[in-house]
Amino acid sequence: MRKPIIAGNWKMHKTIAEAVTLASEIREAVSGIDTVEVVLCPPFTALAAVEDMITDTKIGLGAQNMHWEEQGAFTGEVSPLMLKGWCEYVILGHSERREYFAETDEGVNKKAKAALAHHINPIICVGENLDQNENGETDEFVGGQVRAAFAGLSAEESQRIVVAYEPIWAIGTGKSASAAQAGSIIGLSVRGPIAAMFGEETAQKVRIQYGGSVKENNIAEYMAQPDIDGALVGGASLKAGFVELVKNAV
Ligand code: PGA
Numbered sequence: 001m002r003k004p005i006i007a008g009n010w011k012m013h014k015t016i017a018e019a020v021t022l023a024s025e026i027r028e029a030v031s032g033i034d035t036v037e038v039v040l041c042p043p044f045t046a047l048a049a050v051e052d053m054i055t056d057t058k059i060g061l062g063a064q065n066m067h068w069e070e071q072g073a074f075t076g077e078v079s080p081l082m083l084k085g086w087c088e089y090v091i092l093g094h095s096e097r098r099e100y101f102a103e104t105d106e107g108v109n110k111k112a113k114a115a116l117a118h119h120i121n122p123i124i125c126v127g128e129n130l131d132q133n134e135n136g137e138t139d140e141f142v143g144g145q146v147r148a149a150f151a152g153l154s155a156e157e158s159q160r161i162v163v164a165y166e167p168i169w170a171i172g173t174g175k176s177a178s179a180a181q182a183g184s185i186i187g188l189s190v191r192g193p194i195a196a197m198f199g200e201e202t203a204q205k206v207r208i209q210y211g212g213s214v215k216e217n218n219i220a221e222y223m224a225q226p227d228i229d230g231a232l233v234g235g236a237s238l239k240a241g242f243v244e245l246v247k248n249a250v
Contacts (some may be wrong), residue, residue, distance in 0.1 A: 002207050004223065004230040005162055006246050007039040007062060007123060008237025009091060009211075010046075019046035022238070023053040029243035034058060036230065036249050039089050039123075040237075044078055051086055062089030062123065065097060068107070068114035080118035090115050091232070093149065094125045095168045105148035112149055116157045123162045123232065124149045125211070126190065130169035138167075142189040147197065155198040159205045164232040165190050170212025172234060179218075182210045183225030191227055216244040223249050 014022065019042045030038050041062035042050045051061050067077040083090060092115065093108035112122045126145040128138045142165065150158055165186050170176045177185070186208050195203035210222045211232035222228045236245055 002205065002229045003037055004035070004249060005037040005039060005207055005209065006219075006230045006249055007041055007089065007091075007162075007164075007209070007232050008242055009064065009094070009232055009234050010040070010042045010238060011064070011096070011234060012043060013238055014042060014046055016046050016049045019043075020049050020053055022240070023050045025240045026243055027054055027057055027059060029240075030059065030246050031057060033246060033250060036246060038246055041089070041091055041123075047083075047087065060088045061086060062091060063087045063120075064091045064094070066090045066092070066111055066115060066120070068110040070114075080114045080120060083120055084118040087120055089121050089123050089162070091123045091125065091164075093145075095127055095166060095171060099168075105145060108145075108149050109151050112161065113152065116153070116160060121160045121162060123164055123209070125164045125166050125232070127166040127168050127171075127212070129167075133167060133169060138185060139189045142185065143193045146190050146193045150194060150197055155202040158194065158198050159202060162207045162209060162229075163190050163194075164209040164211045166211035166232060172213070174213050176213040176218060177210070179210075179221035179225050179228070182222060183227050186210065186225075187227040214245070216241055216248050219245050219249045 039060035039062045070081045092111045097103045115122045128141045132141050191203050207229040209230045209232045210228050214231040214233045215236045
């Protein structure tokens with residue numbers, strides 16, 4: 001059975017002091033929960049401080065991006081070697097990175113391979129924009145992103161990937177995809193292509209999250225969908241209310 005995973009993507013929010021405060025509130029409140037995996041993804045500057053707060057808990061730590069090279073002249077970038085050993089996860093190919101920082105499917109694939117090689121589990125984001133959604137292009141576009149991200153991986157490696165299906169029109173807009181809509185796109189356009197590449201058995205082991213305006217009052221509906229294995233949460237992960245969201249996911 002796939003263990004659900006709820007990850008908080010803090011994006012470019014929280015100073016180190018603010019991050020410590022939030023992590024300590026979350027730590028206390030979710031300490032007894034073990035049927036859902038909880039992961040915090042603070043900005044790079046707060047990773048070490050948050051890691052200190054969650055050591056000895058089951059809460060996981062994730063970065064929000066990573067370069068594929070181990071080191072080199074890449075000003076402003078962070079490498080897998082720098083994250084390895086303490087970040088269990090790294091978010092790759094978030095739509096904001098694709099849109100504002102020109103990340104490509106090819107780059108996401110290179111990053112996924114580098115992360116896996118360094119024992120960091122990628123959380124790979126895919127999702128269509130509003131035009132694509134309204135023009136009936138969701139399956140082709142999301143399926144293409146999935147195939148590109150998983151290209152060249154072994155079945156074993158692919159099982160370590162978490163996919164976050166995040167329709168761009170639902171991110172930070174308060175406009176979420178309905179649970180049934182998200183569940184069916186995830187089955188058809190995310191798990192489907194993984195099954196075509198690696199076989200049904202492997203596809204059934206890959207965890208797939210929904211993301212886009214997930215809140216404490218709608219998480220349960222998503223969790224009730226058989227193909228949805230948790231959520232990637234932005235805005236609602238920045239407040240202590242995230243604890244309620246996690247509790248409502250159990
Ligand atoms: P949101 O963001 O929950 O604020 O919509 C989700 C995400 O971008 O991962």
